[in-house]
Amino acid sequence: MNPQPPRILLAKVGLDGHDRGIKVVARALRDAGMEVIYTGLWQTPESVVRAARDEDADVVGVSMLSAAHMTLVMPMLEALRADGGPPIPLIVGGIVPQEDAKVLLEHGVAAVFAPESLLASVTAEVAKIAKAHQKRAAGDASNEPRDWRLALSQQLSAAERGAPEASAANHRALWVGVTGSPGVGKSTLINRLIAELRARHLRVGVLAVDPSSPVTGGALLGDRARMRESAQDPGLFVRSVATRDQPGVLSKAVPAMLRCLDEREFDVAIVETVGAGQADYEICRLTDVSLLLLMPGAGDELQVEKAGVIELADIVVINKADRPDADTLFAQCREALGPDRNIVKVAAIRNESVAELTELILARRTNPG
Amino acid sequence: MAATPVEPPTGNANSRRTISGRPVKPVYGPADLADFDPDRALGEPGEFPFTRGPHREMYRKQLWTMRQFAGFGTPAQTNERFHYLLGQGQMGLSTAFDLPTLMGRDSDDPLSRGEVGRCGVAIDSLADFERLFQGIDLGEISVSMTINAPAAVLLAFYVALADKTGVPRDRLRGTCQNDILKEFHAQNEFVFPPRPSLKLVVDTIEFATEELPQYNPVSISGYHIREAGSTAGQELAFTLADGIAYVEAAIEAGSKVDDFAPRLSFFFNCHNDFLEEIAKYRAARRVWAKLMRDRFEARDPRSHWLRFHAQTAGCTLWGTQPMVNVVRVAYQALAAVLGGCQSLHTNSMDETLALPTEAAATLALRTQQVLAHETGVTSTVDPLGGSYAIEALTNELEAEAWDYFDRIEQVGGVLAATESGFFRREIADAAFRYSQEMDRNEHIVVGVNAYREQAGTPIETLKIDPSVETEQIESLARLRAERDAAAASAALDALRHAAAKGANVMPALIDAARVHCTVGETVAALADVYGRFDGGVAW
Numbered sequence: 064m065n066p067q068p069p070r071i072l073l074a075k076v077g078l079d080g081h082d083r084g085i086k087v088v089a090r091a092l093r094d095a096g097m098e099v100i101y102t103g104l105w106q107t108p109e110s111v112v113r114a115a116r117d118e119d120a121d122v123v124g125v126s127m128l129s130a131a132h133m134t135l136v137m138p139m140l141e142a143l144r145a146d147g148g149p150p151i152p153l154i155v156g157g158i159v160p161q162e163d164a165k166v167l168l169e170h171g172v173a174a175v176f177a178p179e180s181l182l183a184s185v186t187a188e189v190a191k192i193a194k195a196h197q198k199r200a201a202g203d204a205s206n207e208p209r210d211w212r213l214a215l216s217q218q219l220s221a222a223e224r225g226a227p228e229a230s231a232a233n234h235r236a237l238w239v240g241v242t243g244s245p246g247v248g249k250s251t252l253i254n255r256l257i258a259e260l261r262a263r264h265l266r267v268g269v270l271a272v273d274p275s276s277p278v279t280g281g282a283l284l285g286d287r288a289r290m291r292e293s294a295q296d297p298g299l300f301v302r303s304v305a306t307r308d309q310p311g312v313l314s315k316a317v318p319a320m321l322r323c324l325d326e327r328e329f330d331v332a333i334v335e336t337v338g339a340g341q342a343d344y345e346i347c348r349l350t351d352v353s354l355l356l357l358m359p360g361a362g363d364e365l366q367v368e369k370a371g372v373i374e375l376a377d378i379v380v381i382n383k384a385d386r387p388d389a390d391t392l393f394a395q396c397r398e399a400l401g402p403d404r405n406i407v408k409v410a411a412i413r414n415e416s417v418a419e420l421t422e423l424i425l426a427r428r429t430n431p432g
Numbered sequence: 433m434a435a436t437p438v439e440p441p442t443g444n445a446n447s448r449r450t451i452s453g454r455p456v457k458p459v460y461g462p463a464d465l466a467d468f469d470p471d472r473a474l475g476e477p478g479e480f481p482f483t484r485g486p487h488r489e490m491y492r493k494q495l496w497t498m499r500q501f502a503g504f505g506t507p508a509q510t511n512e513r514f515h516y517l518l519g520q521g522q523m524g525l526s527t528a529f530d531l532p533t534l535m536g537r538d539s540d541d542p543l544s545r546g547e548v549g550r551c552g553v554a555i556d557s558l559a560d561f562e563r564l565f566q567g568i569d570l571g572e573i574s575v576s577m578t579i580n581a582p583a584a585v586l587l588a589f590y591v592a593l594a595d596k597t598g599v600p601r602d603r604l605r606g607t608c609q610n611d612i613l614k615e616f617h618a619q620n621e622f623v624f625p626p627r628p629s630l631k632l633v634v635d636t637i638e639f640a641t642e643e644l645p646q647y648n649p650v651s652i653s654g655y656h657i658r659e660a661g662s663t664a665g666q667e668l669a670f671t672l673a674d675g676i677a678y679v680e681a682a683i684e685a686g687s688k689v690d691d692f693a694p695r696l697s698f699f700f701n702c703h704n705d706f707l708e709e710i711a712k713y714r715a716a717r718r719v720w721a722k723l724m725r726d727r728f729e730a731r732d733p734r735s736h737w738l739r740f741h742a743q744t745a746g747c748t749l750w751g752t753q754p755m756v757n758v759v760r761v762a763y764q765a766l767a768a769v770l771g772g773c774q775s776l777h778t779n780s781m782d783e784t785l786a787l788p789t790e791a792a793a794t795l796a797l798r799t800q801q802v803l804a805h806e807t808g809v810t811s812t813v814d815p816l817g818g819s820y821a822i823e824a825l826t827n828e829l830e831a832e833a834w835d836y837f838d839r840i841e842q843v844g845g846v847l848a849a850t851e852s853g854f855f856r857r858e859i860a861d862a863a864f865r866y867s868q869e870m871d872r873n874e875h876i877v878v879g880v881n882a883y884r885e886q887a888g889t890p891i892e893t894l895k896i897d898p899s900v901e902t903e904q905i906e907s908l909a910r911l912r913a914e915r916d917a918a919a920a921s922a923a924l925d926a927l928r929h930a931a932a933k934g935a936n937v938m939p940a941l942i943d944a945a946r947v948h949c950t951v952g953e954t955v956a957a958l959a960d961v962y963g964r965f966d967g968g969v970a971w
Binding site: 077078079080081082083086087090091103104105107129130131133134135158160161177178179181182183246251254288289360412413414 | 531532534535537542543544545546547550551615619620621625659660661747750751752784785786787844852853860863864867868870871877880881890893896963966967
């Protein structure tokens with residue numbers, strides 16, 4: 064079993080957009096060797112608790128600078144306690160007057176950090192709280208999780224720690240890989256695909272992979288922030304995955320984690336790779352359908368001629384098709400890849416042509432229904 | 433009070449670099465200004481390139497506007513604070529809206545829970561606006577509104593209220609912040625995606641050009657960029673880059689630069705590093721003047737000048753030893769005045785803890801009054817002009833701005849850079865660097881990492897009554913029940929139609945305001961056409 068770095072879920076709750084502090088803290092925790100999952104803005108108490116459970120977080124941290132902390136923190140504490148097992152510790156940062164901080168601590172908040180808290184003391188304290196929770200949770204392992212989401216979440220963690228060999232043979236779900244350079248819009252496209260798939264009543268699991276630092280072991284996992292539209296949907300499960308000690312674009316545990324999703328009878332399991340280069344074609348071998356995202360005006364034109372992932376991807380997706388030069392890139396791909404390859408143009412942020420892409424993906428299902 | 437210096441600072445790194453990390457020499461002299469030509473670099477005050485100020489006589493003729501940002505609770509409560517501030521000698525009003533209003537949501541929206549009336553005044557409809565400005569003549573008092581994503585909606589409320597109370601539109605004075613680009617870079621109060629958001633700003637600029645000749649339809653803001661952790665140079669460069677984007681968009685939409693440029697205004701932060709801040713304002717005026725004359729070929733000198741509001745930096749205030757904040761604010765305000773601001777907000781010492789109490793807000797206003805009437809700095813225009821250090825820093829900041837403009841151009845311009853998260857990354861990198869430096873005691877902050885006091889010295893803070901939320905939700909329910917529902921629904925349809933065909937939406941927004949469509953309904957109708965933005969890239 065590999066040791067598990069502390070997993071810290073950080074969230075902005077409510078409408079307040081001041082994210083300077085939370086982003087600074089996220090980086091500091093990463094540099095201290097932790098896996099930091101950032102949900103992004105505008106979370107509700109309910110969505111934070113759900114994300115913390117799905118991510119099997121060891122600590123949940125919320126940042127609030129709009130004086131809504133008393134209203135929003137109490138329901139989170141309650142929901143975290145309702146899980147039965149040892150509740151995930153909740154920490155609060157931001158502008159919290161001393162008398163409010165006292166009340167929050169009395170009600171079970173594990174720590175309250177102020178703007179003047181030094182980063183070194185924040186990271187040390189969070190590490191301590193996370194470790195204590197990991198220990199408590201391990202001691203509680205005999206307890207049956209209260210529902211399937213918690214059970215799946217824990218299985219995924221076990222798969223990550225143990226990284227057992229898993230083969231891709233005979234899986235039930237359609238395994239979909241999404242790869243492409245950083246910034247090409249992978250998470251945004253997946254968010255749109257989720258909506259299309261859910262509209263077709265298909266249950267969707269997502270593994271979103273981001274890199275771990277080879278030096279500290281820490282990671283910033285931010286893909287969740289762009290998969291927000293269906294945050295309360297029971298047919299959707301999103302898990303952020305750090306590559307841990309695996310060089311390349313996938314965690315060693317991804318096949319085993321896909322297996323976990325398969326056992327829970329998901330219809331479609333999507334893997335988002337780390338922003339990848341041409342040499343990272345493992346995803347094409349692993350999944351049933353692999354999508355390579357390209358975008359105009361980002362140097363992807365040069366990639367078209369090169370060997371590698373572009374030769375293996377099942378569908379080449381040209382994202383941001385509303386930009387100038389999209390047609391040129393399309394023509395280049397067509398010329399390089401021949402008439403038989405699937406090449407589609409979409410504009411994920413505007414939700415253009417995503418339905419057509421969804422149909423193309425689902426056509427690969429050998430076992431529909 | 434137990435006032436013992438607990439941990440005296442080590443080293444004197446503060447004296448060698450500015451807070452933004454800019455190296456500072458022990459002495460500046462003629463060698464630092466080798467190519468300096470005062471005629472070209474400075475000109476006379478009130479003349480190109482306006483380095484020394486937009487007006488010839490500056491504060492000798494007219495003091496800056498002392499404009500304290502205020503708003504909390506219900507419209508009636510804020511109205512009362514407005515009257516109080518005017519009674520204390522404040523010269524203009526500045527409206528702070530609560531987060532639901534800023535985000536285009538009604539008070540009864542599930543996401544508004546816990547936030548109604550907390551950080552500003554809750555506004556749902558024109559009826560709330562009437563209450564907010566009761567007893568205030570909009571033809572006499574200039575009013576600034578800090579609002580961005582739904583700025584066009586609130587501006588429509590303002591115009592509808594003026595129409596209703598018989599104030600001619602051409603007498604309306606004031607400013608709408610309405611700077612959506614910096615929301616994507618820094619403050620995160622956006623609703624629609626960047627491109628339609630920019631279209632809305634252009635609509636308000638066009639509308640103001642036609643209908644509101646004395647009104648500033650946009651206040652291009654670096655304040656929030658700085659608060660998010662940028663350096664002084666980034667604040668300067670990104671703000672002016674946003675300005676370029678608005679000018680380009682308005683020209684592209686068919687406006688002539690000299691028709692709207694004189695009404696563009698700016699809003700800068702006023703941070704701790706005294707000389708660097710003064711240089712920043714001077715550089716801002718010079719760079720903008722050159723941009724407007726040379727790049728956009730504006731002919732009207734009023735298009736060349738950069739007028740700005742300044743606010744002392746909220747992020748420099750600390751909850752420990754809050755009284756010390758009064759001192760910080762005073763120095764920051766002095767920098768803004770020596771830098772030639774046209775209006776100023778001085779933060780209250782308690783703003784890092786809560787919204788200001790009346791006493792704290794009054795003291796902040798008095799700080800400006802002392803500056804204006806007792807220090808004598810208003811008697812001489814640009815008194816630091818010609819200082820080796822100030823001119824060298826001004827040159828350096830100007831060079832940094834031009835460098836950033838090139839980099840932004842290389843990544844495809846302001847919109848593309850916004851969408852790809854260029855600005856966010858640059859700012860987050862700077863913020864993280866600063867926090868790490870503070871951790872290492874490379875920046876000494878009194879009462880925080882040095883000169884700490886064992887026992888805190890708590891001060892009274894303003895408490896917002898939780899009943900505000902219920903009260904506001906009830907009054908919204910009454911409004912919905914009593915208004916002409918068919919008229920409201922028809923107005924929203926007309927708005928969707930106008931937005932879909934790409935017309936200027938201001939007339940449709942004013943119509944919707946008149947029939948009491950709410951902020952949330954109006955913004956939702958626009959979102960039906962424009963879509964909502966999911967937050968983009970985080971890092």
